[in-house]
Amino acid sequence: xxxxxxxxxxxxxxxxxxxxxxxxxxxLRRPRLLMSAAxxxxxxxxxxxxxxxxxxxxxxxxxxxxxLAEMEAAxxxxxxxxxPSWSCTRHVEVLIALMAERALAGG
Numbered sequence: 163x164x165x166x167x168x169x170x171x172x173x174x175x176x177x178x179x180x181x182x183x184x185x186x187x188x189x190l191r192r193p194r195l196l197m198s199a200a201x202x203x204x205x206x207x208x209x210x211x212x213x214x215x216x217x218x219x220x221x222x223x224x225x226x227x228x229x230l231a232e233m234e235a236a237x238x239x240x241x242x243x244x245x246p247s248w249s250c251t252r253h254v255e256v257l258i259a260l261m262a263e264r265a266l267a268g269g
Contacts, residue, residue: 192238192257196250200257207262216259223267230260 213220217229234256240248 190234190260196254196257199254200261203254203258204262207258209262209266212255212259213263216256223263226263227260227267230256230263234260 210220213226216233217226220226221229234253237248237253237256241253
């Protein structure tokens with residue numbers, strides 16, 4: 163469970179309700195606050211700057227989606243485990259990039 167109460171969400175697979183997290187795209191169900199922050203952050207997303215910072219290189223959208231999805235899964239696992247290494251800021255940055263790259267890749 164998330165160490166920050168504001169980010170806590172149900173771990174069930176029930177349909178999305180106000181108490182549960184929200185879903186964006188296939189298999190991406192995260193707490194409402196994380197997803198809201200990521201959607202707002204997409205306005206300032208700059209592909210060259212942000213991918214270089216996150217991945218260390220700037221691949222095509224399909225490769226970026228795969229790499230970012232892997233990175234986000236590891237970040238989500240750290241959040242759920244309550245790991246002290248989890249960073250909310252970093253998680254939102256990865257979600258922003260993942261959602262933006264999915265849009266560019268057409269999915």
